[in-house]
Structure formats: structure tokens, C-alpha cells
Amino acid sequence: MDVLSNLALGFGVALTLKNLAYCFLGVFLGTLIGVLPGIGPLVTIAMLLPITFGLDPVSSLIMLAGIFYGAQYGGSTTAILVNMPGEVSSAVTAIDGYQMARQGRAGPALATAAMASFVGGILSTLLVAFFGPLVGRWALEFGAAEYFSLMLMGLVFSAVLSHGDLVKALAMVAIGLLLGIVGTDVTSGLPRFSFGIPELLDGVGFTVVAVGLFAVSEIVLNLARNEKVEVFAKDVKNLMPTWADMKAAAMPTLRGTALGSFFGALPGITASVAAFSAYMLEKKLAKDPSRFGHGAIEGVAAPEAANNAAAQTHFIPTLTLGIPASAVMALMLGALTMQGIQPGPQVMTSKPELFWGLVASMFVGNTLLLILNLPLVGLWARLTQVPYRWLFPAILVFACVGNFSLNNSAMDVYLCAGIGVLGYVFAKLDCQPAPLILGYVLGPMLEENLRRALLMSEGSFAVFVTRPISLAFLVVTALILLAMVLPGLRRRRESAVEASAG
Amino acid sequence: MNRRIARAATAALATLAFAIPGLAQAQAGYPDKPVRLIVPFPPGGGTDIISRIVADKLSTTLGWKVVVENKAGAGGTLGLDAAAKSKADGYTLVMAQTANLSIAPSLMSGLPYDPVKNFTPVTLVDAAPLAITVGASSPIKTLADLVAAAKAAPGKLLFASPGNATVAHLAGEYFQKVAGIKYTHVPYKGTSQALPDVISGRAAFFVASLESAMPQVKSGQLRAIAVTSAKRASQWPDVPTVAESGYAGFEAITWFGIAVPAGTPDPIVARLHTEIVKVLAMPEVKERLGGELTTGPAAFAALIKSDHDKWAGVIKEAGIKTK
The missing domain is CATH 3.40.190.150 (Bordetella uptake gene, domain 1)
Structure with missing residues (x-):
């Protein structure tokens, strides 16, 4: 088969000693820098970009890609250990991963994250290899109306699933929306909530929100509550997941991979949406959803698989259409341009060794990451036993460095501190940060696509139901809503399940 | 702290080097x-x-x-x-x-x-010139077609740009004025967000930097119908300028x-x-x-x-x- 011979060509390129070395160097550097809290893949690649200028294009792309998914790996390590996500998608991992670490289960959490990422990475790379061009063409079908309906489905889905105080959750979504729309409005070009501060014209960055909300506020909370407890976890229990853990994580990993691969292929959607959807889906499917937020292993496996799967399928629009699906992908295309290669769809045919070499290197790199990370789990897990008085100042320093280095802007550091205070207040009021992040991520995309769809349809709402893909999403949304307003239906179904099980 | 030391050192050096024309010296050694x-x-x-x-x-x-x-x-x-x-x-x-x-x-x-x-x-x-491009399957083949289409349905044609008040957006507005036509501006967050809509034909045409539209034009997903520079772009000698298409003096x-x-x-x-x-x-x-x-x-x-x-x-x- 064609793909197989192409893959053979790719492995021929990726498995040369030189490219193997660059792939290893990439994932190693990525993991290393990604592990520094607050420094995500974007900053890592931006910093290391100049190193690759001296390399040949294939090697440099292999290394950059390695840095990218390596840093994503490292980012979840800090999300789990110190509640400091390096990027949006690991913010989801932080929710349950950090709770696992607090319970002394950092080892299983890290190992689960590593294995889920591996599975997600390998399966979605297969998708890239076999269906890349096909999926790329399909992604073109997504316009403003389709994106809007898809986001609406996501938002409704997660609203239905929220447990606990609904009013508080809605309030947090609203605050997230407000934070998300700070900056220049795409449709009108006018600034909103920027208060005349030029730094706010581009909005409040995700790292700023996540690090402030999760890491900074967590540190303040810890300082405020137990003076006696000196470390996160007194004793680190078994390092590797138990058989029961693995079984609990298996299906979430596969479902996460499927969702991640889907969202990653759409150029208009950030990987965070994939991780969020995977998390929400698991919460919905769980027998006891109340465990989520308190260290549920499914809450680590699903978003990790999803975010790594999305990281690989992000390459589909980038390489088959020449349309970068994220800032990191744009950076990679920039790196190719620096090499004198005109990026775009023609790269696949004109430089097959580049495309297939990269695809093959993703298999190699994901495997290397697993080999690299599993033995390190013990070392990282022990980090949870470092006394607070050492750990906290270090985390704060990294948080500042990470936030500053994104734009070389001190404003981001102040904002992060301010959001940290907000996060502390939220925690005291018993408000969960997850709905806020959801509003922050989905809100602006929802608004932008709604307005664009209406602008393009001259104000006619019919566009959402006349376009088939959009209609399909709306129908599913309606079904979800129906299931919610008819709780009797759900109860009956549950008792039916119990009856058949019994 | 560092700056204070540096400033003190500069002052000391300036005093020491009093005999030498300090400024000229600094420029001769530029950059040190x-x-x-x-x-x-x-x-x-x-x-x-x-x-x-x-x-x-x-x-x-x-x-x-x-x-x-x-x-x-x-x-x-x-x-x-x-x-x-x-x-x-x-x-x-x-x-x-x-x-x-x-x-x-x-x-x-x-x-x-x-x-x-x-x-x-x-x-x-x-x-760098801007390029006016359309999706490969678009019926619009030339700038004259574009103007005719806009005249046939005033305000209906969708003009995609990489963002509000970018040079590309302004060039589109400028052309609207010069050609005496009316279309609807649809701003995106950068070129990559606009491309799917333009390639698939959901937006009628796209104005963006030549460089950013180049990959899609090369691969046949987009068709370039004009460039906005005074002279034709060296990369695309076959693509006419807006100026030579009947709008003399147009340059963006x-x-x-x-x-x-x-x-x-x-x-x-x-x-x-x-x-x-x-x-x-x-x-x-x-x-x-x-x-x-x-x-x-x-x-x-x-x-x-x-x-x-x-x-x-x-x-x-x-x-x-x-x-």
C-alpha cells in the first residue's frame, strides 16, 4: 500500500543516527524545559528556534516537533505535581492530577499521564499517516456556522454535567467569559475592557490566567491553612499505577484519543477544547461523577490522551493545507520558512522525505518520551516531599519567569499576581476554577464565530440549520438538553441498566 | 544597582578621556x-x-x-x-x-x-505587495470579474481580511472606493483563520500579503487575480497589478x-x-x-x-x- 511505502521512506529518514539523535534531543529538551512550571511549549520552541537554523530542514523539523510534544509532556508533569499548568490543555490535567499528588498518588498520576499520552500520540499519528490529506480536506468544510454549533454543543454539554452549585458554576463561567473578551474585538476592531492599557489590547494570556488561578492561589491557600503540614504528601505510595488503575484508565484513554484527534484536525480550535471535552465526557460516563475534582484517575488519562492526540493531528491542517492550527504550528511553519522552504500543502508531494520523516519521527519520539519519562516518575514524585519553604518560592519564581518570557512584559506578571488573589477569593467562596477556564476558552470563540456566521449570512440565523454539519451538532445539542429536562427518562434508563445488570 | 555602577563608570571614563574628543571616539568604535x-x-x-x-x-x-x-x-x-x-x-x-x-x-x-x-x-x-486571491473553484477569474460581481450584487460579496485595520483591510476599502463598488468586510484573526473560508468559497475573495497567500496559490487551492504593488511581483510575473487593470495609481x-x-x-x-x-x-x-x-x-x-x-x-x- 502507498502509505506503507511512504512510511517506510519516513522511517528510513527518521531512524538515521543523526535524526534519531535530534529527535531524542528535541524530546529531552522539551521535557526538561516543559517541566519548568509556567513555561509551556510555545515559549520553549520560541526560545530554542534559533538553535535549529544551522540544521538541515528535516532534522530541524523533527527536533522542533520533539520539543513541542516533549514540552507538552513536561507541562503535565508540573500540572500534576505543583498545580501549575504550562498551557491550557494541562490545566484540565491539573484538576484531578494535582489532587492525586496531594493524596500521595503522584506516581500513578504521572505514569498514567505518560501512558495515556503515549497511546494518544501513537494512535493519532496513525491517523495522520493514513488519512491526513482526507481529514485535511474535510476540515475545510468547517466554517463559522459549524464552529459555532460545535462550541455551543460543548458549552451545553459541560453545563449539563456540572455538579454542585449551579449558580456558582454559572457565575464562574460568566467571569471566564469576561476575562476572555478582554482585548481587541476581532469583528469590530475595537478594544474591550482594556482600560486604555496597551498591554491589554491583546487580551489576558492563557498562561497568565492558569498560573494565577491554579498555582499562585494554591500557594496562598496552603500558606493560609495548615502551618503544620510541611509537604504536599507525607508519604509517596506505590509509584506505578495498580492493575485497577490501568483498567480504569484504559477506556478514558481511548475516548480521549478519539476526541483529541477530531479537535486537533480542526484549524479553528485550540487543543484545550479537546482536553476539556474529554474530561467532561468522562465525568458524564462515570458511575460516580463526584469523584472528579478529587483525584479521579480518568480525569488524568482522558485529557492527557486527548491533548497529545490533538498535538499530533494539529500537523494535519499544518502540513496538508499549510494552515497552522495553533501558535506553535505557526512557529514551526516560520522555522521552515527560515530554512528557505515554502511551507504548504505542496511540501507533502515535493518533499516527501520531510513529511513522512516527520510522521515517522512522531512514532519514534513518543516512544522515546515514554522510555524517558517512566523511570523519572519516581524522581518527580519525590518532589512532592520537598518542604513548602523551598518549593513555594521556587514555584513563584518560575511563574514570574514563565509569564514574563511570553511577551517580555512585566504587565503579565502583575496580572498573574492579581488573578492569583482572585483565585484565592474563589477558593474561599468554594467556587471551582474549571467553569471559569471553560468560559474563558470557549466564550470568545463562540462569540467570534456567531458574529462571523451572521455577518456572512446577512443576519440570517437559518445558516445554522441549513448547513448539514452545523445542523448535526445542533441536533445533538437539542438531544442533550432534552435528556436534561427529562430527568425521569434518565432515571428510568438507569434503573433499566441496573435491572439488566442484576 | 548595575545601572548606577555603569553610570558611575561612564562618568569616570568621560573624565579620564577628557583630552580625547569622547563622543567622536565612541562613534569610531561603534559598536563596542x-x-x-x-x-x-x-x-x-x-x-x-x-x-x-x-x-x-x-x-x-x-x-x-x-x-x-x-x-x-x-x-x-x-x-x-x-x-x-x-x-x-x-x-x-x-x-x-x-x-x-x-x-x-x-x-x-x-x-x-x-x-x-x-x-x-x-x-x-x-x-511586500498584497495579493487579491479567490478560491480555486470561484467563477471570478480576473479583477474585472470581481468588480462586475460586486456591481451585480452591491454589498453581497464577502471580502475576507486577516484583521481589522490591517494594511490588507485598508487596501480592500481603498479599492472599494477607487472602483466605486460595495462589498462586505469579514475580518479574521490572522491569515490562517481566513484560509479555510476562502479556499472553500464561503468568502468571495481575500486580500493578504503575497507571502502569506503564496503556499495556497502554489498548491492550487487559491488563485491570485491581482497584486497591489505598482509593478508586478517578481514571484508572480503573470499576475497583473491592480493599477494596470484599469485603476492607474493604485498602490498598497x-x-x-x-x-x-x-x-x-x-x-x-x-x-x-x-x-x-x-x-x-x-x-x-x-x-x-x-x-x-x-x-x-x-x-x-x-x-x-x-x-x-x-x-x-x-x-x-x-x-x-x-x-
Whole structure:
């Protein structure tokens, strides 16, 4: 088969000693820098970009890609250990991963994250290899109306699933929306909530929100509550997941991979949406959803698989259409341009060794990451036993460095501190940060696509139901809503399940 | 602390070197420390790539240490502002472009710098035309087709741009005015977000920098129907200009140029100009950066002024809201 011979060509390129070395160097550097809290893949690649200028294009792309998914790996390590996500998608991992670490289960959490990422990475790379061009063409079908309906489905889905105080959750979504729309409005070009501060014209960055909300506020909370407890976890229990853990994580990993691969292929959607959807889906499917937020292993496996799967399928629009699906992908295309290669769809045919070499290197790199990370789990897990008085100042320093280095802007550091205070207040009021992040991520995309769809349809709402893909999403949304307003239906179904099980 | 020591040291040196004409000496030895080139956009983008090519050549051929510093945000305004507030000693350069020096003043009321008063232009580095493109399956084959389609259904044709008040958006508005037609502007967050809608034909046509539309045109997903420069682009000799398609005098380009904070000593500005022009003349640089430019500081200053007047008029007439 064609793909197989192409893959053979790719492995021929990726498995040369030189490219193997660059792939290893990439994932190693990525993991290393990604592990520094607050420094995500974007900053890592931006910093290391100049190193690759001296390399040949294939090697440099292999290394950059390695840095990218390596840093994503490292980012979840800090999300789990110190509640400091390096990027949006690991913010989801932080929710349950950090709770696992607090319970002394950092080892299983890290190992689960590593294995889920591996599975997600390998399966979605297969998708890239076999269906890349096909999926790329399909992604073109997504316009403003389709994106809007898809986001609406996501938002409704997660609203239905929220447990606990609904009013508080809605309030947090609203605050997230407000934070998300700070900056220049795409449709009108006018600034909103920027208060005349030029730094706010581009909005409040995700790292700023996540690090402030999760890491900074967590540190303040810890300082405020137990003076006696000196470390996160007194004793680190078994390092590797138990058989029961693995079984609990298996299906979430596969479902996460499927969702991640889907969202990653759409150029208009950030990987965070994939991780969020995977998390929400698991919460919905769980027998006891109340465990989520308190260290549920499914809450680590699903978003990790999803975010790594999305990281690989992000390459589909980038390489088959020449349309970068994220800032990191744009950076990679920039790196190719620096090499004198005109990026775009023609790269696949004109430089097959580049495309297939990269695809093959993703298999190699994901495997290397697993080999690299599993033995390190013990070392990282022990980090949870470092006394607070050492750990906290270090985390704060990294948080500042990470936030500053994104734009070389001190404003981001102040904002992060301010959001940290907000996060502390939220925690005291018993408000969960997850709905806020959801509003922050989905809100602006929802608004932008709604307005664009209406602008393009001259104000006619019919566009959402006349376009088939959009209609399909709306129908599913309606079904979800129906299931919610008819709780009797759900109860009956549950008792039916119990009856058949019994 | 460091700065205080440095200042004390400078003062001491100045006293010691009293007999020598200190300033002239400093210029003769220029540069004796790293020169930073502020890029007001993130790494990996078009401006960054251009900047790195120039910085790299200055470093390798002259042995200067030119450090690219990305200071992105607010459409480049933050980087320009940082440069304007830097010491005018020749050790801070900035890669500015049309948007920062010629458009921002008409668009932002609270612009923290004055493009004319706060900067001394050194040289133009690159100028790029915009391309008007349509999806490959579009019935529109020429600029005349586009105008006819717009006339047949006033206000219905969808014009995609990479963002509000970008040069591409303004060029589209400008053409609307020149051709006496009306279409609807649909802004996106950058080229990559707009491409799927243009390729699939959901938007009728797209105006964006030639460079950013190039991959899709090459692969046959988009068709270029015109370029907005005065002369045809060397990369696409077959694509007509808007001017030669019946709108004589039409020109809309994005240019990039190096400026220094106002007050930088003239000999240093002259030296920078000479060296950068030498770099631009190298064949391998010429291949990457666009073509024949009038590069002198005076020509650059005149371009900033004339583009400012042109875009101010378009912004006013199109009723683009100012910040």
C-alpha cells in the first residue's frame, strides 16, 4: 500500500543516527524545559528556534516537533505535581492530577499521564499517516456556522454535567467569559475592557490566567491553612499505577484519543477544547461523577490522551493545507520558512522525505518520551516531599519567569499576581476554577464565530440549520438538553441498566 | 544597582578621556557592545524572519553582535514604544512596519509614541505587495470579474481580511472606493483563520500579503487575480497589478524598515544605513527580501509620510472606528 511505502521512506529518514539523535534531543529538551512550571511549549520552541537554523530542514523539523510534544509532556508533569499548568490543555490535567499528588498518588498520576499520552500520540499519528490529506480536506468544510454549533454543543454539554452549585458554576463561567473578551474585538476592531492599557489590547494570556488561578492561589491557600503540614504528601505510595488503575484508565484513554484527534484536525480550535471535552465526557460516563475534582484517575488519562492526540493531528491542517492550527504550528511553519522552504500543502508531494520523516519521527519520539519519562516518575514524585519553604518560592519564581518570557512584559506578571488573589477569593467562596477556564476558552470563540456566521449570512440565523454539519451538532445539542429536562427518562434508563445488570 | 555602577563608570571614563574628543571616539568604535534589534512581533512570523536575516548577516559579516529581541503586543505598538523610550545611542534598533508608523497614528488616539518625532528612519528593508486571491473553484477569474460581481450584487460579496485595520483591510476599502463598488468586510484573526473560508468559497475573495497567500496559490487551492504593488511581483510575473487593470495609481504595500530612537547621533545613523544597505545587496539576501527599494533615510521618511496621509484618508472615508 502507498502509505506503507511512504512510511517506510519516513522511517528510513527518521531512524538515521543523526535524526534519531535530534529527535531524542528535541524530546529531552522539551521535557526538561516543559517541566519548568509556567513555561509551556510555545515559549520553549520560541526560545530554542534559533538553535535549529544551522540544521538541515528535516532534522530541524523533527527536533522542533520533539520539543513541542516533549514540552507538552513536561507541562503535565508540573500540572500534576505543583498545580501549575504550562498551557491550557494541562490545566484540565491539573484538576484531578494535582489532587492525586496531594493524596500521595503522584506516581500513578504521572505514569498514567505518560501512558495515556503515549497511546494518544501513537494512535493519532496513525491517523495522520493514513488519512491526513482526507481529514485535511474535510476540515475545510468547517466554517463559522459549524464552529459555532460545535462550541455551543460543548458549552451545553459541560453545563449539563456540572455538579454542585449551579449558580456558582454559572457565575464562574460568566467571569471566564469576561476575562476572555478582554482585548481587541476581532469583528469590530475595537478594544474591550482594556482600560486604555496597551498591554491589554491583546487580551489576558492563557498562561497568565492558569498560573494565577491554579498555582499562585494554591500557594496562598496552603500558606493560609495548615502551618503544620510541611509537604504536599507525607508519604509517596506505590509509584506505578495498580492493575485497577490501568483498567480504569484504559477506556478514558481511548475516548480521549478519539476526541483529541477530531479537535486537533480542526484549524479553528485550540487543543484545550479537546482536553476539556474529554474530561467532561468522562465525568458524564462515570458511575460516580463526584469523584472528579478529587483525584479521579480518568480525569488524568482522558485529557492527557486527548491533548497529545490533538498535538499530533494539529500537523494535519499544518502540513496538508499549510494552515497552522495553533501558535506553535505557526512557529514551526516560520522555522521552515527560515530554512528557505515554502511551507504548504505542496511540501507533502515535493518533499516527501520531510513529511513522512516527520510522521515517522512522531512514532519514534513518543516512544522515546515514554522510555524517558517512566523511570523519572519516581524522581518527580519525590518532589512532592520537598518542604513548602523551598518549593513555594521556587514555584513563584518560575511563574514570574514563565509569564514574563511570553511577551517580555512585566504587565503579565502583575496580572498573574492579581488573578492569583482572585483565585484565592474563589477558593474561599468554594467556587471551582474549571467553569471559569471553560468560559474563558470557549466564550470568545463562540462569540467570534456567531458574529462571523451572521455577518456572512446577512443576519440570517437559518445558516445554522441549513448547513448539514452545523445542523448535526445542533441536533445533538437539542438531544442533550432534552435528556436534561427529562430527568425521569434518565432515571428510568438507569434503573433499566441496573435491572439488566442484576 | 548595575545601572548606577555603569553610570558611575561612564562618568569616570568621560573624565579620564577628557583630552580625547569622547563622543567622536565612541562613534569610531561603534559598536563596542551588543546591538539589540527590537522586533515588535512574535518569533517565527514574517517580521521576525526578515529581522533575523538582517541581524544574522550583520553579525556574520561585520562581527557585530546583533540580538533580536521580540517584544510583541498591541499590533506592534508595545515594541515601538519600548524602542522610543530607549537610549538614543545606536544600540537600540527597531524593525517597524507600515502598521506601526503610518497607520497607528490615525487609528489609536492614545498612541504612546509619535512616529515622526520619536524615531529617526534608517532604511527600508523589505516591501511586500498584497495579493487579491479567490478560491480555486470561484467563477471570478480576473479583477474585472470581481468588480462586475460586486456591481451585480452591491454589498453581497464577502471580502475576507486577516484583521481589522490591517494594511490588507485598508487596501480592500481603498479599492472599494477607487472602483466605486460595495462589498462586505469579514475580518479574521490572522491569515490562517481566513484560509479555510476562502479556499472553500464561503468568502468571495481575500486580500493578504503575497507571502502569506503564496503556499495556497502554489498548491492550487487559491488563485491570485491581482497584486497591489505598482509593478508586478517578481514571484508572480503573470499576475497583473491592480493599477494596470484599469485603476492607474493604485498602490498598497506593506513595508518593513529599521528605525532608531530620535536623537541617535547622525554618524551612527549613517553607519547603520551603509552597513544595512550592504547586507541588503548580498545576492542571498536579495533573493529573500523584496526587490528594488529606495533605501535612503530621506526616502524612507517620505514614504512614512505619504502612506500616513493615504491611509488616514481611507480610514476616515471607510468609517473605520478608531481606538
